[in-house]
Every structure is written in structure tokens, then in C-alpha cells.
Amino acid sequence: MSTSKHVVIIGNGISGITCARHLRKLDDQVQITVISGESEYFFSRTALMYIYMGHMKFEHTQPYENWFWEKNRIELKHAWVKTVNFTSKSLHFGSGEQMNYDELVIATGSKPNKFGWPGQDLKGVQGLYSKQDLELMEETTKSGVEHAVIVGGGLIGIEMAEMLAYRKISVTFLVRETGFWRNILPKEESELVGRHIREHHFELKLETELDEIIGDKSGKVIAVKTKSGEEIPCQFVGLTAGVSPNVDFLKGSGLEIGRGVKIDSFFRTNIDHVYSIGDCAEFKEAPAEDRKNIEQVWYTGRIHGEILAHNLIKKPVPYRPGVWFNSAKFLDIEYQTYGQVPADWDRDQVKNFYWEHSGGKVAFRLLMHSDESILGVNVFGLRMRHEFFDRAIREKWSGEEVINKLEKANFDPEFFAPYYKVIKEKFAADFDKNISKVKLSWIQQLLGARV
Numbered sequence: 368m369s370t371s372k373h374v375v376i377i378g379n380g381i382s383g384i385t386c387a388r389h390l391r392k393l394d395d396q397v398q399i400t401v402i403s404g405e406s407e408y409f410f411s412r413t414a415l416m417y418i419y420m421g422h423m424k425f426e427h428t429q430p431y432e433n434w435f436w437e438k439n440r441i442e443l444k445h446a447w448v449k450t451v452n453f454t455s456k457s458l459h460f461g462s463g464e465q466m467n468y469d470e471l472v473i474a475t476g477s478k479p480n481k482f483g484w485p486g487q488d489l490k491g492v493q494g495l496y497s498k499q500d501l502e503l504m505e506e507t508t509k510s511g512v513e514h515a516v517i518v519g520g521g522l523i524g525i526e527m528a529e530m531l532a533y534r535k536i537s538v539t540f541l542v543r544e545t546g547f548w549r550n551i552l553p554k555e556e557s558e559l560v561g562r563h564i565r566e567h568h569f570e571l572k573l574e575t576e577l578d579e580i581i582g583d584k585s586g587k588v589i590a591v592k593t594k595s596g597e598e599i600p601c602q603f604v605g606l607t608a609g610v611s612p613n614v615d616f617l618k619g620s621g622l623e624i625g626r627g628v629k630i631d632s633f634f635r636t637n638i639d640h641v642y643s644i645g646d647c648a649e650f651k652e653a654p655a656e657d658r659k660n661i662e663q664v665w666y667t668g669r670i671h672g673e674i675l676a677h678n679l680i681k682k683p684v685p686y687r688p689g690v691w692f693n694s695a696k697f698l699d700i701e702y703q704t705y706g707q708v709p710a711d712w713d714r715d716q717v718k719n720f721y722w723e724h725s726g727g728k729v730a731f732r733l734l735m736h737s738d739e740s741i742l743g744v745n746v747f748g749l750r751m752r753h754e755f756f757d758r759a760i761r762e763k764w765s766g767e768e769v770i771n772k773l774e775k776a777n778f779d780p781e782f783f784a785p786y787y788k789v790i791k792e793k794f795a796a797d798f799d800k801n802i803s804k805v806k807l808s809w810i811q812q813l814l815g816a817r818v
Contacts, residue, residue, distance in 0.1 A: 371396065374679060375458065375466065377448050378474035379403035380412065381665055382645030385672030386472055391439050393680040399440070400466070402458070404447030406498050408433065413665075415501045416526045420533045425498075453621055453638050470640050470679060473617070473628055474672070477610035477646040477663055479523075486580030491588040492604040495527050504530070512536050512602040516591045518577045519608030520547045522695050527605045528569050529698060539570040539599055541577055541591070550710055555721055556745055557710075559730055560697045567698055580604055610663060612647040625649050627661055632685035634675045642679075644671035654688050657707045664693055690760045691743075692753060700728055705756035706743030708734055717742060720766065722793045724748070724786065731790050735766040744769075749786055750778035770794045 374390060376383045379401050387399050414428040436443050447461045451471070458466045479494020481487050491507050493500055508515075508531065515531050517524045520542045528538045544550055546557030547564060564571050576594040583589050590600045612627030623629040623637040627649030634642045645668040650660045662668070667688065674686055694703045712719070718735040729748035736742050740763040744756055755776035759769050773787040794800060 372469035373398040373400065373467070374470045374472065375468035376401045376472040376474055378476055378645070379406065379409045379443070380474060380476045380645060380668065382668040382672045383472065383474035384409040385669045386474065386644060386676045387441050388439070389673050389676030390679060391441060393676060397680070400442040400444060402444045402446060402448060404445065407443060407445040410498070415495070415498070416530050419501060419505060419530045448616065451617065451620055453641065456640070471642070472675065473641070473643040473647060474645045475613045475647045478613040479606050480609045480611050481606060482608065484577055484580055486582055486588065487606065489580055489582040489588045490586050491602060492580055492606065494606045495523055496610060508534060508536060508603055514539070514601045515603040515605060516541060516599055516601045517605040517607055519606070520544070521607055521609065524605065524607035525697055527607060531603070532567070536603070539572060540564065541575045541593065542571065542573050543576045545574055547571065553708065553710055553732065553745070555723065556730060556732065556747060559723065559727060559747060560700070562727055563698060563700055610646070612649065612661065614647050633678055633683050634671065634686065642675055644668065644675050654686055657691055658688055666692065690757045692757070700748050701750060703746040703751060704743065706741065706760045708732060708743035708745045718766070720794055720797060722790050729786055731786070733766055733769065739765045739767065741766055741769050751776045752778050767798070767800050
């Protein structure tokens with residue numbers, strides 16, 4: 368690509384900003400413009416809940432000082448793109464302004480799912496994804512909200528419940544599956560999270576589907592009705608049943624759209640000089656056997672941005688994802704997953720090891736292929752090293768080798784109970800393996816006695 372060209376990026380989330388930063392690193396002359404109607408500056412989306420709870424101000428969520436953009440000659444435009452004319456290579460804003468581009472990157476992220484529920488557009492009904500969602504939630508729950516209903520499980524639902532609880536608003540979860548996040552988590556982990564939610568005084572209604580959201584004469588939510596006919600009075604409804612690519616403004620434009628913007632392994636769309644990355648992009652073919660066509664995870668968005676920046680300046684390379692990884696928190700329980708740990712699996716093809724602490728808040732699952740090479744790991748309430756499991760899965764270690772070296776994966780502070788010791792003992796017993804003993808300090812032995 369000629370360095371005099373103008374690269375325009377729609378979206379200032381992790382994908383778009385990573386792309387912009389790496390473009391500048393690779394080329395001192397390329398003109399870069401990042402457009403966002405959501406916010407003027409890039410911010411940490413996971414920090415929205417802390418703003419609501421008063422722990423942070425919005426400016427504290429910005430990883431870069433305001434001078435960073437001018438110093439690196441990355442132009443920021445705070446505006447909503449209304450339409451794109453791919454023939455004239457021009458963007459048309461809601462304000463009536465226009466902007467031309469030479470190369471266009473679409474990185475518009477996600478939006479909360481709505482499934483056509485009656486009443487889903489009432490006042491007091493919303494998702495939680497954008498800065499505008501946060502501002503609306505702050506205004507709506509400022510007063511007069513005693514009870515809220517959250518529709519759907521998952522990580523955004525947990526965050527929203529924690530936020531509402533901070534303002535002493537009681538919460539009922541409506542989850543259509545048999546367990547919380549059961550479409551993602553195996554049964555035992557789902558039950559662990561479910562217990563933890565109830566311990567925090569949230570009502571959890573499983574196998575319960577929303578039928579209708581009921582409003583008053585002023586158009587404000589007053590209750591929800593479930594498929595079973597139960598009515599639950601509430602003054603706020605959180606829609607957290609997943610997210611979908613934010614691409615509605617591109618439909619009918621000539622760009623190939625499925626659920627998201629269709630791309631190949633080089634992030635190219637069906638239109639020359641137009642690319643897509645991050646949550647809004649949909650690979651025509653899954654980038655790997657264990658990956659989905661749409662990757663809505665922070666770290667994959669960052670990798671998308673970095674690779675596309677390389678491809679725009681240097682010889683293009685295809686996206687080849689490594690071992691799947693994700694991490695999150697369910698209230699105060701940390702969660703990590705590596706490789707493939709599906710909600711359910713073929714018991715004849717996959718060997719399973721599961722250990723859970725008697726306290727019900729710490730768990731470790733290891734799945735293995737039939738030849739006992741590692742398939743994936745779930746970790747709850749423990750901190751383990753990413754590089755350890757990334758290497759173990761890439762190099763196809765046996766489950767026995769993983770367990771034998773498990774203390775090297777431990778990332779908990781020194782005075783935490785050494786759970787890896789009892790995990791080793793249970794694995795040895797379950798699989799009749801000769802697992803190496805762990806030498807513990809006297810303080811670890813003391814802590815271990817409580818495990």
C-alpha cells in the first residue's frame with residue numbers, strides 16, 4: 368500500500384485502535400483517521416461497571432493520555448457514520464458531513480441482542496455494551512427502581528447484577544437453560560456459578576423464558592411475564608442474552624453481510640480496499656477447527672487489529688489463531704479457559720478429569736483426547752499461567768504431564784492454599800497414575816491442611 372494513502376477506521380474499540388497504533392508503528396507517513404460516535408477517546412469497556420459504582424471516572428478508563436493521538440498523528444473524529452458509498456469511497460455522517468477514504472476498516476463491534484420480545488423498547492429496558500448504555504442505565508436507575516429483571520446469563524448479566532446490587536436494587540435472573548451459562552459451561556461449573564449467584568442474594572430462575580415485557584401508560588416497564596405465565600414486577604429490565612455484530616447501517620450497501628461483515632482469512636471483504644476486524648467481522652470459514660466464525664473476545668480483537676495493520680503495510684499474511692483462551696470473573700470467582708472445553712462432549716472420545724474443592728468455589732477440569740493428550744482446561748477460583756497451558760496444548764502434552772508440572776502453572780500468591788497438591792492426588796487416584804509428590808513449605812502445609 369502506498370504510504371500516502373488515507374486509512375479510515377470506523378470504530379475505536381480494541382480492534383480499531385490496535386490497528387491504528389500498529390499502522391503508525393509500521394509506517395510514518397500513512398494518514399490515519401479513527402471514527403467513533405460512541406466516544407471521542409478509546410476506553411476500557413470492561414471498566415464501565417466501575418464508573419457506575421463510583422470507583423472510577425470515565426477519564427480514568429482511557430489507557431492513553433489525550434496528547435497520545437496528536438503525537439502519533441492519529442486523527443480522531445467523534446461522529447456516527449450513517450452510510451457508506453463504496454463506489455465513491457466516501458463515508459456519510461449523521462451531521463451531513465462526508466469523508467473520503469483510500470482503505471476502509473470496519474471495526475464497529477457488537478450490540479446487545481433483542482429477539483422481538485413485546486415491550487423490548489419500553490423505557491427502563493436496555494442492554495449494557497456502550498458508553499451510551501451506561502449513561503442510560505445511570506439515569507434510569509437513579510431513583511424509583513426497587514427490583515430489576517435480567518434476561519439471560521453470561522458475563523454481561525453478572526456485571527449488570529453486581530452494578531444494580533451496589534445501588535441496593537434486587538435482581539431476578541431469567542435463564543432459559545438448565546444452568547447458568549450452561550450453553551458454554553459444563554454442568555458442574557455451571558452449578559458452581561449458579562450457587563455463587565444465589566449466595567450473593569440474586570434470584571436465579573432456570574429453565575425460564577421471557578414472553579413479554581409489560582409497560583404502563585407512560586411507556587415505562589412495570590413487569591415481565593414468563594412463558595409459564597408468571598408476572599414479576601420490576602422497574603428495570605436488562606437484556607443480556609448475548610450480543611451480535613453492529614452492522615445494520617451497512618445492510619443493502621453492496622457489502623456482503625451475514626451475521627457480521629463477511630471476510631476471508633486476510634480480513635478482506637467482497638469489496639476492494641474494505642476490511643473488517645473484531646466483533647463485527649464474520650469469517651467465511653472458521654479460522655481454525657476449534658474456533659467460531661465470529662470471535663467476540665478482547666484478545667482476539669487485538670490480534671485482528673495487529674495483523675490487519677501488518678497486511679495494509681507489508682506483505683499480507685493470513686490470520687492463524689493459536690490456542691483458544693478466555694478469562695473473566697463471576698462476581699469474585701475468577702475463571703480461565705484454555706483450548707477446547709465444550710458444555711458437553713462425547714464420553715467415548717474424550718477423557719474427563721474434574722476436581723472441585725469442598726467449599727464449592729474452586730474447581731479444575733482437564734479434558735483429554737482418547738490418547739490422553741490435553742484437549743482443554745477450565746479453572747475456577749485459581750490463577751494459572753497462560754503460557755503454561757498454551758504450550759501444553761500446542762505441544763500436545765499428556766494429561767499426566769500437565770498434572771505432573773501443575774505447580775509450574777500456579778500463579779496464586781505464595782500464601783494461598785496450594786490446591787494443585789490435592790488436584791494431583793485426585794488425578795493419580797482417578798487414572799491410576801504415578802504423579803510426582805510436591806514438596807511444600809511449612810506454611811503451605813498448614814494451608815494445605817485446610818484444602
